[in-house]
Amino acid sequence: MANESKSLVSEEQVAKPAVRVGPPRGILTVDASAAQVQKQEDLVWHELTNAQRTRKILCGNLSGIERLDGGWVVAVIYYKGYRILIPMEEMMINLEGDGRENSDRLNRQTRLANNMLGAELDFIIRDLDPESGSIAASRKEAMLRKRAQFYLEHTGDELPMITPGRIVEARVIAVAQKAVRLEVFGVECSLKARDMSWEWMRDANEHFAIGDVVNVLVKKVTGDTAEDLRVEVSAKEAVPNSNKTNLMQLRRQGKYVGTVTDVYRGTYFLCLDCKVNAVAHSCNTASLPGQGDEVGFLVTRVNEEREVAEGIITRIIKRRSSI
Template identity: 60%
Template structure:
């Protein structure tokens, strides 16, 4: 009897995997579950490999902080680990921000605040295994992408060139401009070059984190740190203004929103889906930007793909 019991125990021990006796006891005897510490070690090892190979990683810009040392840093997370990027390693394009006389750091922080929530690329510069802290550079990642996509291998055509349609990240949005990141190059595009329809505010159509298609119109520079790019988001999309213009008729009365007022000229986005211009207003109280108005169309301008008319009534004040 004793020999039979011993034989059964030996057979059972051989059939049950060692995983059932060590580590986490799983319902499925053939499965293995890593502990939280083991999972963290695996994720940290991935960061070590990325540091060694200078791999470009992507994370969401989650915060802007001032450290005790006085450093202003951007904060992102990758695989659960906190990554800090010094502000001078963010490679933020300051041209055209309208604050040329302000402190450089303040200008960088202001733009970075508007970028919160966007995806950014980075390369790990240094890490501490003991504290598991990571310092990275967005600048290094952007320069690497520029080399790959705008310069490429000697003798070969680059992947990005004038006339090429490419995807771009929306990294910040202002009322009259949208900041894009096009494969390592930051570009500020006027709202009127982002869509065929006139907009009161670019936030109506674009949000941080969006991926959009753009047409590359111009590429300048032969070195990664000299690359300058011009793009627009209108060209890759269909121009619906032409089709919608047929819905509009002379002496027709339509409603719309004033998107801009410049030197007595009103630029209007009609609710029927076309752009309109009014040079005069038959009202005692002049309307302003953002107001809902009524307009009588007096002319269809096919050359500029707009309707022209006279504002006849104010429907609703914007503010």
């Protein structure tokens, strides 16, 4: 009971009236009556009440992260004008690989939740107060339900709906320069940018955004229960390898235009405009190019084994704007 009470809104928050936002109510026409407006609000509240009773999974966009007066940190979702609060303990954020293993768990959760602002999240209503209109929900319960439904449930000889080798859709819930966080039917996983596309990219933010839906290939599913389920996926393997196809069309001593995606220990990594990955170990330029610069590239070798073009940067065509 003690743990369950922590997942609900504190008493002072229950007593606080819910905040209603304007857009979900629609346009108020000149012939509308107060009774009609009240009826619409009653219908939405009735929907939420039924959703709580049936444990139905609802969906909304993460609109804010707040620290309440009692010290509770909550995620805020607005659903058809009603303010839904999800305690951070009920967000079920995957902390693996965040690089802050020695930091406070709540701070780690809050930091990742801030990066997820605007993402579409599932939740299940846990508690409603008709007098104040306060609503508490759990994302964790919704995620566990989806995990059981899509990864674990099966009938007879039939396999679960999601198994290794199947291509499924995944939500983009956070994007960093070199990584993208996905939710794959109730399971969060973080993919490096190189696993999102066959072509190297300088910044994943230039190609993906929160709210996108991408296809991924499920490579591995581990765990016997919903709580310890883990999924390994790849977005690039869900589509044909265009980099390899385009690589075979290049010619030695050919000159091409590309963008520097990364620089490491004097080695330059590029993505050519013809959608081919390239590596340059030297450059014949007056000044050294940087990440994001558009350059000219001379092919000296087509490396089929590594699936890259090797060569020399011959000129800097355009510097990346620092603005």
